[in-house]
Amino acid sequence: MNRIAVLTSGGDAPGMNAAIRAVVRKGHHHGLEVIGVRRGYTGLIQGDFTPMDLGSVGDIIHRGGTVLYSDRSSLFKTPEGQARAVENLKNEGIDGLVVIGGDGSFRGAQKLTQQGFPTVGVPGTIDNDIAGTDYTIGFDTAVNTVIKCIDQIRDTATSHERTYIVEVMGRDAGDIALWSGLADGAESILIPEAPHNLDDIVQRLERGNRRGKRHSIIIVAEGVGSGVDIGRQIKDKTGMETRVTVLGHIQRGGSPTAFDRVLASRMGAKAVDLLIDGEKDQMVAICKNAIVGVDFDKAFSMKHQPDMAMYDLAGILAI
Structure with a gap:
């Protein structure tokens, strides 16, 4: 292993740059040349390569x-x-590849390994939807972005005595909705992994209204459906004034949190170690705070599930 490459693929996530930096500097620490591939798999096909020295990942x-x-x-x-x-x-003389991305990116990485090219994946996605790892790079930052937005929305909800529905990202996973909802005391949290009954949500709102509560926050994961549609249904059933906020791609941007910077640094460095050790067809994972390698096949065979005990707790605390 003399020369390795690194690319980012799929949706961007805060902390990807920290992972790139770790791959480059850990590679140089071991005497490897490191090549950056621009624009993911498109760049691989087009041969869009650039040498990366220590200074290229500064700042x-x-x-x-x-x-x-x-x-x-x-x-x-x-x-x-x-x-x-x-x-x-x-042709570029590259001996191994690090792919930073989500599930689709990892399936592409496995295709390369199956063709005899050593490839290791680093999980970078705000959705936190990759089985086999406790967290993915970018998830913590996205949750903190949502929390900040909900805090500001709650000020307006209180002032105008309204129910606000906040739709968050996550694709088919409810982790962003669950974590931000619990952290911000949302009255209801709707996630794809748990069935919801609109009548139960309405009863919760009406019960709070009777005890003098004049505003509410409901978090809807995009995998459940449209926050606009749910807001309309709640208004039709209760007559309450509702407003809907779809946070959208604001959740993908921003400076990564300390947690994501540290996680990305640890994972990027581990990816280099795996390639040097001759490992391939693996993703880097964090399991009980240990950074480990997990076979792609094992990860693909499992289904990601949010912490349903947290989901139950959120319902109890929002009573």
Whole structure:
């Protein structure tokens, strides 16, 4: 292992830059050359490579997004695209690849390994929806962004005595909704992994109203459905004044939290160690605060689940 490459793929997540920095500097620590691949798998196919020295990753640990840019490539999903990517990597003299991204990016990484090219994944996605790891890079920052927004929304909700529905991201996972809802004392939290009954939500609102509560916050994960539709249904059933806020891509941006910076640094460094040790077809994971390698097949065979004990607790505390 003399030369390795690193790319970011899929949706950006705060902390990706910290992971890139760790890969580059840990690689140089071990005497490796490190090559950056711009624009994910599209860059692999197009041969968009750039050498990365120690200075190239200076002053990026605190920045959101990714300095290597990101993209989703339909061509890479084909055998022809994958073959071209491997050919370009070999022509560049690269011996191993680190892929920073989510589930789709990891499946692409496994395709490269199956074609004989050593590849290791680092989980970077705000959704926290990758099985086999307790946390993904970017999740903590996204949750803190949502909390800040809800705090501000609650001020307005209190002033105008209204019910606010806040729709958050997460794709098919409810982790962002669950963590931010519990942290901010939301009256109801709707996640894809748990059934919800609109009548129960209405009863909770009316019960609070009878005891003098004049505002409420309801968190809706995007995997459940449209926050606008849910807000309309609640208004139709209760007659209460409702407002809907869809936070959208604001959750992906911003400077990463200390947790995400440290997690990304640890994971990026571990990815280099795995490649040096001859490991491949693995993702880096954090399990009970230990940074470990997990086989892609094992991760793909499991289904991510949020902490349902937290979900139950959130319901109890919002009584």
